[in-house]
Amino acid sequence: MNENAISLKEVELQRTHFQLGPIQLEVPKGYVTAIVGPNGSGKSSTFKLILDLIKPQKGDIKLLGKNISEDDDWQTKSRVGFLPELFSPHDNRLKASAKTEFVKKWYPEWDVNRYQELLRLFEVDDGIKLGKMSKGMRRKYEFALILSHHPELLLLDEPSSGLDPLAWRTMIDVLHRYMEPGDRTILMASHIVEEVKRLADYIVFMIHGRVLGVYEKDELFGSWHAFYVHGEQVNRKRVQAMPGQCGIEDTGGGMLRVITRMAPDAEDWCGQEHITITHRQALQLDDILAILVEQERTRLRA
Template structure:
């Protein structure tokens, strides 16, 4: 991996009915990292910890090499970040987009009004409209435009496509691809949309029940997790000793359906044990997540 945009070490956050961690996670600069997991697994909590909106009970968070602890110059590092939360802020309902932009602009030295207006045009957003009159998708498009207006080094996007129609979704994907073109920018996003992760992510972080299972290079992950259909030829084979073994089911006769997370090694193992590989199929991200749960 390249230089770290975010470094989280031995982090634990305790709540009455939920515990996040311990989390050890390094997110590389210049890449798109998708955080994937079921609802309530801790994705939004991680974002709040990165922004200093909450503090861990143990461990540390570093953004751009700076400790996030509430004691330093939070404005300095937050001005380098664009953030789109999962839920809009209710107390802003009486504001218009223009009014929120006027409030937000002074905090960001890199604010680019022309780029901001270009984004609004691209997403077909009327900034003079009150938030209470905007649809969920319209508000989402405004929030993304606002978060990107100062050309942030890091975008934190919590379910960025929530409420978007297919055309707006494609516009968002194209806009984020353009954002990454300079090569020194970073996106960390939480998403349930498999195609979104496929199109954008370089790395994938799996988080389940507050536990981070690791960070994986996307293409290598999708290549290694496969379902193998195997003819055992009547032999008794201990499938659980196969490299990367996750599950096994009978598919009829002497044929077995086997899921492995190390497909290349598993194929060599099958050949060595005299089992015939009939066919294979890559798993989708949601299928991998189900296997990990």
Template sequence: MSDAAVRITGMTQRRPNFELGPIDLVIPSGYVTAIVGPNGSGKSSLFRLLLDLAKPNSGGMELLGEPVGSSNDTKLKARIGYMPEQPVDLEDGLRGNQKTDFVRQWYPKWDVHLYQELLRRFEVDPAIKLGKMSKGMRRKFDLSLMMAHHPDLLLLDEPSSGLDPIAWKTMIDVLHRYMEQGNRTIVMASHIVDEVRRLADYIVFVVQGKVLGFYEKDTLLNSWQVMYIEAAGVGINWKQMPGYRHAASISGGTTYKVVTEDALQAERWLAEQKLALISKQKLELDEILLHHIEHARGVL
């Protein structure tokens, strides 16, 4: 794993009726990491903390090797592009090009040619008032504005919210091209399974304010499987199976449906137990997330 783009150590934030953390997390630079979790799990709060828009009660954070919350972080923030889940209502009276004229002065690497190219690809007219733009057009404008200064790190909170299928495919291509340079990093919160599949190298599960796991995406999707096993006349303690998550008999019979997060070792264990594996299939990302949620809630 490369150097850390994001490093969080012992971070907590306490609010009425919700606590985020404690979180210890290292996100590598040069990759796309997706933060996945249900609504209200703390994903947006985490982004605000990383940008020093909110303060933690304890712990420390670093972005691109620099501490978050230092007295002068102008140079650090000039290396970051951030797109919040919701636009700022106070900007609704501004035209897109008025916001651009204000924002660009903060970024020494501002690239007007890249900005205009992104607007063209996304079919956005910056002369329109931000409050008059549709949700999808506002999203495309914000993405163009955020990427025009060649940031080293993108923090994207539900980036495809409001995008139609064509704009979504354009966004995927734009982000792939952004990553081609090799030393850039994207951290995104997303609930779109296909978006995570296409973009992410790593996945972080966040549930109820806690990080429940950091995984390499392909390893995760290959390891989590549901297996159908014939166990006639045999008493099996399924919890001994490597990676065991859940087991249930099908219609009360001798065939069992068992979920494991370590498919390779589970198959070896089945062979040792002389149990017949009838079939198996990989779990989808949303199914894996559901298992994490139910485990956190004590359901499984």
């Protein structure tokens, strides 16, 4: 990760009932990074900070190597495509084609052929008023719009919200093809586990305004496991010493289910302690998130 598309250093945003940060986050260029977390964690606010739509109280933000808020930051932002989770109602009376005519003036690399290709692919009629479009249709239109100027960086906030399964598969395919040149970057926020598994190279966990860690996807799924162990000498107190232990559950019959975030080390430890692992199970993304959320709640109560 020698070059970063986005860098946030000690960034803080304070509101009456919420604090974001301090955030330390680097998004590597040429990869897909997914932010995962429950509602209200600060994912959408982070996107707005990156685009200078809201101002932090503290910290530094760089976008494509440039400090945001500079006089010529429009040139940097013209290299970015942003898909928000919610769309403004102010342009509901406009036909989609009218919005396109306005938007394309801001992008020197606007490609009308690419725009028309994407409209056909997503089966979108841009002669319809935006306020008359379904949620899924509006999202497909906006998706076509942000890709038509060949951005270097995509910021996608819940990109599949409102999409039917066929449109979702089309979106996944388009994003895979978008990343093929090797020098493009996606930062996305998503609740969809399958979406993250198919697209992401790196996963960021964000909970209660804090970044809890950045993980390489395959390494993450290889590290978080549930081990089922049993034996006369196996008890709760003993397995608490298992490396990376995050939770212990008695499943009956002398069997314990132990969650670890350090599966290779935990397996070696079990061998050294002569503890038999009868079954193991890789944790899914939502399982890992649930454990991290509970740990964070415990920290806040302490």
